[in-house]
Amino acid sequence: MIISDLRIRMRALLQRRQVEVDLNDELQFHFQNQVDEFVKQGLSKAEAEHQARQRFGSFDQAKEQCRDERGILLIDELLRDIRFAFRSLLKTPVFLLIAIGTIALGIGVNAAMLSVVKRVVLHPLAIPEADRVVAVTTRSERNIERSPHTSASQFLAWRDGASSFELLAAVTAMRAQIAGPEGAQELHGLRITEPFSSLAGIPCLDGRLFSSADFEAGAPDVVVASERLIREHFQSGNRAIGQLLRIDGKAYQIVGVAGRVAPFPTDGIDFWIPLRFSPAQLTVRSRRDLEVFGRLRPQHTPAQAEAELNGITKQLEVDYPEWLKGRTVQATPVAAALLEEYRDTLIVLSGLALLTLFTCCANVANLLMARGMRRSHEIAVRASLGASRWRLARQLLTESCCLAFVGGILGIAVAWCLLRLADHALADSPFRSLMEPLDWSTGVSVALFSLALSIAIPLLVGIALALETLRSSSAISLRHGPSANPSGHASNSLSGVLIGMELAVSVVLIAGAALLIQSYFKLLHVDRGYAAENILSARIPTPNPRPSLEGRKAFFQDLEQRLGAIPGVTNVGLVTGLPLGGLTASVSLPASADEPVDPGNLRWATVNAVNVDYLRAMGLRLVAERWFEDEDTGSAAKVAVVNETMAREFWPGKDPIGMEIQPGVRIIGIVGDVRQEALHAEQGPAFYALYHQRETLAAAPQFVVLRTSVDPHSLIGSLRRTVSALDRSQPIADIRTMEQVLIRSVAQLRILSALVIGIAAVATVLAMAGVYGTLSYLVGSKVRDIAIRLCLGARARDVLASIAAGLMIPAAGGVLAGMFLSSAASTALSSWLYAVQPGDFTSTLAAAVLASLAAVLGGSIPAIRSLRVDPATTLRSD
Amino acid sequence: MSGHIDLPQGTLDLLILRSLQLGALHGWAISQRIQQVSSDVLQVPQGSLYPALHRLERKGWIKSSWGVSDNNRRARYYELTKTGTRQLVVEADNWQRLIAAVAQVLENG
Secondary structure, three states, rough: HHHHHHHHHHHHHOHHHHHHHHHHHHHHHHHHHHHHHHHHHOHHHHHHHHHHHHHOOOHHHHHHHHHHHOHHHHHHHHHHHHHHHHHHHHHHHHHHHHHHHHHHHHHHHHHHHHHHHHHHOOOOOOOOHHHHEEEEHHHHEOOOOOOOOOHHHHHHHHHHHOOOOOEEEEEEEEEEEEEOEEEEEEEEEEEEEHHHHHHHOOEEEEEEEHHHHOOOHHHHHHHHEEHHHHHHHOOOOOOOOOOEEEEEEEEEEEEEEEEOOOOOOOOOOEEEEOOOOOHHHHHHOOOOOEEEEEEEEOOHHHHHHHHHHHHHHHHHEEEEEEEHEEEEEEEHHHHHHHHHHHHHHHHHHHHHHHHHHHHHHHHOOOOOOOOHOOOHHHHHHHOOOOOOOHHHHHHHHHHHHHHHHHHHHHHHHHHHHHHHHHHHOOOOOOHHHHHOOOOHHHHHHHHHHHHHHHHHHHHHHHHHHHHHHHHHHHHHHHHHHHOOOOOOOOHHHHHHHHHHHHHHHHHHHHHHHHHHHHHHHHHOOOOOOOOOOOOOEEEOOOHHHHHHHHHHHHHHHHHHHHHHHHOOOOEEEEEEOOOEEEOEEEEEEOOOOOOOOOOOEEEEEEEEEEOOOOHHHHOOOEEOOOOOHHHHOOOOOEEEEEEEHHHHHEEEEOOOOEEEEOOOOOEEEEOOOOOOOOOOOOOOEEEEEEEHEEEOOOOOOEEEEEEEEEOHHHHHHHHHHHHHHHHHOOEEEEEEEEHHHHHHHOOHHHHHHHHHHHHHHHHHHHHHHHHHHHHHHHHHHOOOHHHHHHHOOOOOOHHHHHHHHHHHHHHHHHHHHHHHHHHHHHHHHOOOOOOOOOOOHHHHHHHHHHHHHHHHHHHHHHHHHHHOOOOHHHHOOO | OOOOOOOOOHHHHHHHHHHHHOOOEHHHHHHHHHHHHHOOOOOHHHHHHHOOOOHHHHHHEEEEEEEEEOOOOOOEEEEHHHHHHHHHHHHHOOOOOOEEEHHHHHHHO
């Protein structure tokens, strides 16, 4: 039954013409037979036909009834409705374009942002079984040691003893020099233990990943390289597998090429080397330099793992109390930690997405309502011609849905474009990992959700309109003529409310943008403690294998001389940690120079090995006494310059000049604090020492700073050539002007500001368009009233005021509401704000003023039009 | 058309099924058959017959095929399906029970 039912329905739908022909033939056959019958009974042919026709009744009615029986009535009517909907939509192309455009924009922006949010929330880290992966760290109670890392012996004890883990791996991060075609390059890599490849899900593009044999003592040195490294170091066409890569001077054979990996444990890893433990590392007192990651067995919690690992550590502690006492082990889920880091960004993105969607929907609703009211005359005519109310209502609904559907599809295209754009634009920024490739399922589910939303709103409006149609009296509509709006009062107030809400959203967004812009500029103009114009900086890492101390010092002296000789260079500075350069070296100092070293009472300070010219090169501020001079480089007396914070904290209330930092190192001056880690973070204790007087390469200068009298960009080439002429194997990286360094350090804030400004602009333009459209419609529909009142002597201004009043009140209300909401909403931005509070009144006020201006601007054209109404022509033409 | 009784819809279905029990017929033949066998009492208007035939076809109780009639015209022939044959028995049974019940009510009130 069902099969035949479907078959007939399908045939009725798909072979429409043939089915009609069949129907006609069948009924004609019956008719002819009836005629023949009458002829047989004795009537003439003509008489027979006449009788038969009477008997038969209306052909068309019979056909209609047969058609109804085909079972596709609903679909048939729906298709007809859709065709009609498109025809009537195309009659007003401007409305169509604006409506579809607005829906597409709203859906597009919304879908793009929600896709990103959803993907990050569901898969913050693209490694297998990410929710079971934890980072294992060690905290020391006695000493707030900087490093949460683990020693080899501890790791091995865990690996052999712990049962909570499916996989447990250790890694050491490396920065190593790779000899490349254009000189040495410094790249990031990892030394890994065997389970790491599976843990991180490293995809193998060519060759193989590591096997157990690679980790045995005495096995040949092998490396797995990233695709990018292979691309940059080998010509395409040569297979990289089997070739040698010189890492820190040592040759490794490439056994595999890795594809795109998740940023685990960090981003930018270019090679992996097997980690083999040397006998020295296996003693308990060895250095803690391993990062440990593990994948828990299913059903095991991090807490269980922690308990187990702590137990194992305690057993070790029994044998070696003074080294291991007081250590606690923690297991932190990595995915959750990453999510926590992104939490604020995600909240802001979601908020922006929903606000955009809301504004677009409100605008579309307004458009639909205005259009619906304009058609009340047409609808009244059709109703009087026999169309059922329900049928008319359904038609309006279909129109709204068609609009929504087309807009929705376009919106998905817009979303796709936006995501491609963002992927490209953010390729170089801290937000990059947010844009990891989206998989199909996320995209599809978000697309469906957005589509459903896009249909829901116009549907609701369509229903409201349809109800209005069902309610309204046709007679009145007919009488009033095509341009009247007899029963639209409810819709008018709804329009007003929507405009008000749109303006509120505008205010919130503009205020947010204002806060971010202020933060950005305040950050860039903060008292940094150093100059930024006409400074070129570059990183010159200590090469591997390490040179001798004397050799390195000679290198620096040579470098200073040669760089100083470049035309356009006024000063040459060398420093360990460039401000905002991302690298600092710290040293622990005893609480007081006189007392013995007590591990429980150490203080940390940043150390910078510099040359004499650094102060002038970097533009540091000298606060007290003096900086280094050329005489200090040769003398045996060790000197240092401290910063204000160190002076204040280490020698409170006393003058540090002449005091000793470490035995034999005398303070000769104080300089101003600099913004070192980030522009918003004040510097901790720090001091400077001459590299000539250092006794280790530990904190040797890593950056060179050139103060120039010409545009710094023009000297990039000379800098590179000079360095490689001096030493071909010296890598040089991160050549940037100080201005570039500054801007990079606020990249996140800049990107976010740009985004919020963009969305705020869109929302404001939409609100403006909404005001324009609504007021325009109001004026247009009341044009007769205006004409009459002008005739009766009213002033044009008063007439306008009464019309606009209906709109002004909700608009003003919206702006006020927006002001209240923005102080709450902008707390979402607090992690990016600097020197400005979320509820900052100036920003809120500026936002309110801008939004109001936009509203007034939007309404100005219809207002002017209303003032120009000529009573005579209007009344005559109706 | 006075003197003729109007047919309720369910009954028409029953009559069509019965007419087809002995073999395939086209629409005209079905209406003639019903008229003749009922001695002209039941006349099926074309406006009801063909919709009913199409409805029955959709339900799967009869199936149609195009052929040539006695007078060399293209005609659509209907015949019972297996399901239709079964349904005929059920419908006939229901009908008998219905008229028995109605008769009882009329007699005993």
